Amino acid sequence: MSAKQExxxxxVISHCKEYGFIFQSSEIYDGLSAVYDYGQxxxxxxxxxxxxxxxxxxxxxxxxxxxxxxxxxxxTTWKASGHVDAFxxxxxxxxxxxxxxxxxxxxxxxxxxxxxxxxKEVEKASKKFSPFDEAMFRSTNGRVKEYQAKIDEIxxxxxxxxxxxxxNEVRQIIVDEEIVCPISGSRNWTDVRQFNLMFSTSMxxxxxxxxxxxxxxxxxxxxxxxxxNVQKTGRMKIPFGIAQTGxxxxxxxxxxxxxxxxxxxxxxxxxxxxxxGTEMQWYEHWKTARLNWHRSLGLGHExxxxxxxxxxxxxxxxxxxxxxxxxxxxxxLEGIHSRTDFDLKQHEQFxxxxxxxxxxxxxxxxxxxxxxxxxxxxxLFLAVLSSSLKEEVLEGGDTRTVLSLPPAIAPYKAAIFPxxxxxxxPELAQKIFNDLRFDFDMTYxxxxxxxxxxxxxxxxxxxxxxxxxxxxxxxxxxxIRHRDTMQQDRVAISGLHSLLNKKTGIxxxxxxxx
RNA sequence: GCGGAAGUAGCUCAAUUGGUAGAGCUCCAGCCUUCCAAGCUGGAGGUUGCGGGUUCGAGACCCGUCUUCCGCUCCA
Numbered sequence: 001m002s003a004k005q006e007x008x009x010x011x012v013i014s015h016c017k018e019y020g021f022i023f024q025s026s027e028i029y030d031g032l033s034a035v036y037d038y039g040q041x042x043x044x045x046x047x048x049x050x051x052x053x054x055x056x057x058x059x060x061x062x063x064x065x066x067x068x069x070x071x072x073x074x075x076t077t078w079k080a081s082g083h084v085d086a087f088x089x090x091x092x093x094x095x096x097x098x099x100x101x102x103x104x105x106x107x108x109x110x111x112x113x114x115x116x117x118x119x120k121e122v123e124k125a126s127k128k129f130s131p132f133d134e135a136m137f138r139s140t141n142g143r144v145k146e147y148q149a150k151i152d153e154i155x156x157x158x159x160x161x162x163x164x165x166x167x168n169e170v171r172q173i174i175v176d177e178e179i180v181c182p183i184s185g186s187r188n189w190t191d192v193r194q195f196n197l198m199f200s201t202s203m204x205x206x207x208x209x210x211x212x213x214x215x216x217x218x219x220x221x222x223x224x225x226x227x228x229n230v231q232k233t234g235r236m237k238i239p240f241g242i243a244q245t246g247x248x249x250x251x252x253x254x255x256x257x258x259x260x261x262x263x264x265x266x267x268x269x270x271x272x273x274x275x276x277g278t279e280m281q282w283y284e285h286w287k288t289a290r291l292n293w294h295r296s297l298g299l300g301h302e303x304x305x306x307x308x309x310x311x312x313x314x315x316x317x318x319x320x321x322x323x324x325x326x327x328x329x330x331x332x333l334e335g336i337h338s339r340t341d342f343d344l345k346q347h348e349q350f351x352x353x354x355x356x357x358x359x360x361x362x363x364x365x366x367x368x369x370x371x372x373x374x375x376x377x378x379x380l381f382l383a384v385l386s387s388s389l390k391e392e393v394l395e396g397g398d399t400r401t402v403l404s405l406p407p408a409i410a411p412y413k414a415a416i417f418p419x420x421x422x423x424x425x426p427e428l429a430q431k432i433f434n435d436l437r438f439d440f441d442m443t444y445x446x447x448x449x450x451x452x453x454x455x456x457x458x459x460x461x462x463x464x465x466x467x468x469x470x471x472x473x474x475x476x477x478x479x480i481r482h483r484d485t486m487q488q489d490r491v492a493i494s495g496l497h498s499l500l501n502k503k504t505g506i507x508x509x510x511x512x513x514x
Numbered sequence: 515g516c517g518g519a520a521g522u523a524g525c526u527c528a529a530u531u532g533g534u535a536g537a538g539c540u541c542c543a544g545c546c547u548u549c550c551a552a553g554c555u556g557g558a559g560g561u562u563g564c565g566g567g568u569u570c571g572a573g574a575c576c577c578g579u580c581u582u583c584c585g586c587u588c589c590a
Contacts, residue, residue: 006584013583018525018540030563030580082590091515091588190515197590218590252589258582261589313590328584400551419548447542451550458550469548479549486550 009327012386013258015401019460021045021385022259034252034263041411041460044441046266046381048409050245052506053268053375056293057243060510064241064270065234069222071247072203072213077221080350081343082314083198083214090170092192103170103192107158110179111151118147167192199249199263215249220372222246223271224343227355227368231273238357238368239282243270245377257328259378269374275359276341279369283318283338286373290334291322296512297406299387305330315342324383333383334375341367384409388461403461404484406509413440413504414464414480414496415457421446429468432478432493440500458483463504466496 016022021042025035038046058066078084090103121144126132138144154173161169171192180187199215216222223242230242245268252263259265274282287306295301302325309319318338323330344355344367356365388405407413416433418425426446433444443462445453450467457465465481472478472493479488480499491499502508 010583014525024581027581031582033581250589256583315590394550398551417549421547423548449547449549449551453551454549455551465550467549471548481549488549 044411405461407463
């Protein structure tokens, strides 16, 4: 990151705090690493972004159903999904090379090297003796027997240690076997630590009955386990989607870059169920559709790009990210994955329940293929905020800080000011405010000079400021000031509602997608 | 996790070789004000991130710890 980018990023972070968008969690207790709270302006902005996503995905699609599943799920869910195995690595660091290894991999590599020695002995012997009885050689040769015994011993110790969850024993094996770091060649090891990316807690009132359950590391599984419920009760026909937004939790080893990588974060995701064989066509469809959705926010087309995954996850046959140009470079904003039938098949296997769809056109049942779109809401929030924050130099050399948020998602749609705090102007301003707040997020301010109030609203991204002046009392008109241009128009009070609706409504954005 | 930098009022920053913690902005109450942060009066806000240590005396020096940012590492 360049010094300038770093500067911009720091400005974004401090702006977030100063204007009530984001606070560090439990700040009075020194905070909690990589956990953040949304403040009074941030909560509304976040909610508006979520609403826009929901409306675009659920409200505007006949064939996408929206649900809201629990954070807690049956523990077997995570065995089926692969998270228990994939996210449960014992790790060890070499203090000299500063390299981190999976302890089980170190030990397995070590055993493989001994195995290699046996193979060499066998190879040597096979050249020496003819005819050569390999089985006989293996069971009688002293050196080979010694090596084999060693392997068996390590294997026994290792599997026992893993089963007991005895990490000290795992480390002891590495020490006893004099396993060295491939980089530094030293045996200067740290303790073995278990890094499980899933947070766990226990369920059940009595400790003996308690069972370990996990906070979901992704929201997707809540959709997969409800696939048939939604399909049957919603009478959904393939292709169809199920969407939801919600919190997910990952105990990241390093969580950094403000709200970009948090331990508790919110996903907005949709799983689209399709006929096997059509998944690539739908994958392409959603790539385009999702990119268009992002671009509709007007942050700049050049800020987005696709990044195709070369190395695919175990469940996917195609995957890409939509990346956004954050202050710290292009980073993942949304993932689009063709997940095949992996998840549903896994759940079929672990639950013993059929998760199939009867396709009346083909007159057959099958496990559908899945195309997933998954956005990080917090990342999107950061994308919107960091690209909206600007320092402008005005004529005369003054600067102003303006947050040019897309009006449809701004925390406040408009602010109402009486030009001065007397002559009945506050009363009229209040009346307008009370009238408009039924339909719009509004704010009212009569403190300080009107110029100062304009700047305050600029900083939190309010697209319009409506000022009541003396002329308003005579002809029922007000001035409306545009955030981005600072231009003012005189409009009738009676026209404010439709004006705000047109300029700040989500419907305008949704129409642009069609 | 390793290495680097930093942490003083809501924000930006001061505080001489260790010697009474300050300013501007913000905020609050009031006055004045006919449209882009700049007038007047008064007020609030700090165990200097936290805990130890050295010292007659620590915001400053030492140790530990927490948090943030950067690099490495990790990231279905």
